[in-house]
Amino acid sequence: MNRPSRVASRWLLLISLVVTHAVADETLHYPAAPDSGPATSLVVHGALDLPQMQPLLEGFHRQNPDVAVRYRNLTTLALHERFLAAPDEADVLLSSAMAWQYRLANEGHARALASPAAQHWPAWARWRHELFAITFEPIVMVVNQAVIERFGEVRGHADLLALLERHAGALQGRVVTYDPATSGAGYTYAIEESRLSPRYWDLVAALGKAETALADTTAEMLDGLIEGRYLVGYNLLGSYAQERLANQPQLRIVVPEDYALVTQRLALIPRQAPHPQAAERFLDYLISETGQTVLARETPLGAIHPALDGPGTATALRQARGEALRPIAVGPGLLATLDDLKREALLTRWQREFARGE
Template sequence: MTSLNRFARRCLLLLVLSAPAAFADETLLYPAIPGSGPASALVIHGALDLPQIRPLLEAFHRDHPRIELRYRNLTTLALHERFLKAPSEADVLLSSAMPWQYRLANDGHARSLETLEAQRWPAWARWRRELFAITFEPIVMVVNETVIERFGEIRSHADLLALLERHGEALAGRVVTYDPATSGAGYTYAIEESRLSPRYWELVAALGRTEADLAGTTGEMLEGLIEERYLVGYNLLGSYARNRLVDQPHLRIVVPEDYALVTQRLALMPRLAPHPEAAERFLGFLISETGQAVLARDTTLGAIHPSLKGPGTAASLRRQRGEALRPITLGPGLLATLDDLKRQALLTRWRREFTRQEGR
């Protein structure tokens, strides 16, 4: 076994118990491997669970063994708040909370990546050369097979609404979705769907009447579905569901046929990054054909690189689902979702509809 492999196996998984509650996180640490040339460091803050990010980190570390690599896994809002409190702490930020990432770049917090690969990255998947979408992840439902056997197939948002309206009592307390007030990703999906579907608010009201539980992460929802505390999950990250439910035949992943939001994880290098050269190397790796091939082969995140067409890629998913896929647009429109008055208005209506009683 080579020294590189021995060090890779010594990768440390640390649960940071001493951090303040708001910033508690899991950390992966890949130590620098002794050898020729100067050692460096790289700190990545991401809202991306460890099983998904690990193949990318390991591949990068194999190619850059002299870089000590530290990855902190945070929730979307915790990541954003931590950056605002300590803008020089991390070298790269990765998050699926697209409006928050866009705001950071728009407010001047991101450094530009001046490489040929950055210039060639698809225009729909980047903003200037400061913010890069690196994944293509549909938002899905997860349904227990017993629900399908008893009440019929669930293929669309309309089917879900009909299920909740007709059989809400049978499903009371057994449905789960994001809490848009506490989850950046959940809020993003809520505002996008409120624009996209004229029946969205009917669905929110039906979720409320069914006494749906509200969660902060897809991971929480999946655990409840696996344990069968929940029978239906709405608006989960499809990438996490595919990865977690491989050995759960009683749970079916549903990519809605009427429309399916697609989120993308956005990567940026903070302007005050403590290790800018290492940050450039990592971001360059994320959008390279090599890095994207790792993403397509070893994760369920969906690669974007235009040269990749096979399984695990955006191109493949577009061939399968066509116009039903509705990627969230990476552009100035994201800022409107963070306007304080608009945000408060949406959350106020969401709470009102969710707590609305039948006939009122």
């Protein structure tokens, strides 16, 4: 590809300053540079907020000034439903709803990526060559320093269980976690933890004993923790917590020492993508060392690329936490979260155990 001229370079700078942010339908838009040759388009639908997506798109566009890029930020549910209604609208789907993304690929909606980068992507972070995990995001606890000073350190699930069982009165209504009945993320974490820990149901009962507040999103939980309404948050998305709590010294992020679930955002190219070649270039960028370096340095999302080992990478986190990290597997097990009978059975027990502690 030809190197961008000075005019194109100035155009790229201008783009970075005038990225559009629509209110009703949040988007980022990067027009093709005027002297970059024949232009093509790329439409990305993602469940990833603009501040996290922007550096990735800017990095891609610097390398591919001939591609006009449009990004739509949607909720996981809206993204999925929009794809089912219009499977030829987007070139790339990027979502943290791992089960839904896996089901789309498993049902034949994804194109294979046959590039060298795809061939060398870690086997645990992809399914075939159609579905790729691009982030590494631990699920964490958040504990107010006042709780630690009064009751001691909370380093893992056993500590949290002991805290709730011994001091439920002092923490009445001051703990918050996901409601698995209304939150897809909360349900996913519940089903994974019920497999991992024989004491998980004791912890659910202890949460009920403390009259734990139930929320639908990590953002909702973080708002309450920052405002002081809650003193302990359980099962928050670590990437969002890291970003929101950077200037909140009274709140400590805890990656549990005994086991820590890790969720990943999954990317795929729809089989009916309108611009498949541009889609392949973008997905190749997301799993390249260059794109993953941007992700590690400029976002809190956690890079997977095995060549990267500094701050903000899966390698560094594995070195620090070892076998305690439990990435949610990209595979058929994800379909269990979409099975109606299994969902009903798990939620019935969850609600029963939660009520038992009340």
